[in-house]
Structures are given as structure tokens and as C-alpha cells.
Amino acid sequence: MELTGDHIVALLDAHFTGLQATCPSCQTAAVQFDRRNTTDGYRLHVSCVRCGSVLLHPEHDPRVDQFREWTTDEEAAIVAAHLSGQTPLCPADQTPLFIDVAPAYQVTAIRVSCPRCGFWFDRDIPHG
Numbered sequence: 001m002e003l004t005g006d007h008i009v010a011l012l013d014a015h016f017t018g019l020q021a022t023c024p025s026c027q028t029a030a031v032q033f034d035r036r037n038t039t040d041g042y043r044l045h046v047s048c049v050r051c052g053s054v055l056l057h058p059e060h061d062p063r064v065d066q067f068r069e070w071t072t073d074e075e076a077a078i079v080a081a082h083l084s085g086q087t088p089l090c091p092a093d094q095t096p097l098f099i100d101v102a103p104a105y106q107v108t109a110i111r112v113s114c115p116r117c118g119f120w121f122d123r124d125i126p127h128g
């Protein structure tokens with residue numbers, strides 16, 4: 001599978017927002033995504049029955065220039081969105097964020113992480 005930077009952006013955008021994507025090489029078959037999260041990000045196998053497969057990881061992401069730390073205000077907005085039942089998006093790359101919730105005695109500990117750019121933070125939410 002031969003990919004340009006535009007192809008990679010389209011594939012990664014589709015994958016991280018949960019959409020189907022058509023193979024950019026043959027423009028016929030739907031590609032299959034298979035992602036493994038790793039300590040340094042992810043390994044994403046993109047495969048097409050006609051064109052074979054490629055392995056993408058974060059260094060391939062043409063949006064890497066947009067990746068940045070989140071501001072304190074953005075983190076507060078993410079937590080507020082989660083607490084009101086919405087799925088918060090990464091402020092840098094618009095990917096739906098993973099939220100791990102660990103209820104404890106006096107607080108609920110949440111960890112927010114972005115599967116695409118890899119930024120994360122922990123926050124303790126006091127009960128009541």
C-alpha cells in the first residue's frame with residue numbers, strides 16, 4: 001500500500017474518530033484497522049485485501065505538529081464535559097478521549113488520555 005501524507009492523515013482521522021475508511025491506494029476496498037497501544041504510543045496495522053498492509057505509529061502522523069500539552073482550562077473543560085455525560089475531544093487533534101474512572105472512598109480518580117497524541121492527566125473529583 002503506497003501512502004502519501006494526505007492518505008495517512010485521512011486514515012488516522014478515520015480510525016481515531018471510529019469511522020470506516022476506503023483504501024487510498026485502490027480506492028475500492030474498505031481497510032481494516034488493528035491497533036495495539038504500546039508504552040510509547042500505538043502500532044496501527046492498516047490492511048487492504050487488495051493492496052496489503054502498512055504499519056503506522058505516532059511518528060508517521062502528519063498532525064504531529066499540532067500535538068501539544070493541554071492547558072489547565074482545557075483540562076477543566078474535559079473533566080466538566082465528562083461529568084455531564086459527554087465524550088470530550090482532545091483539544092489538539094479532536095480525537096475522542098479515553099477516560100478511566102476509579103471510584104475511591106472520598107474521591108473519584110479519573111485518568112484522561114488521548115489515544116492519538118498520547119497526552120494524559122489525572123484528576124481527583126471530590127464526592128458530593
Ligand SMILES: [Zn+2]
Nearest residue numbers: 023026048051
Ligand atoms: Zn487497496
Ligand SMILES: [Zn+2]
Nearest residue numbers: 090093114117
Ligand atoms: Zn490528542
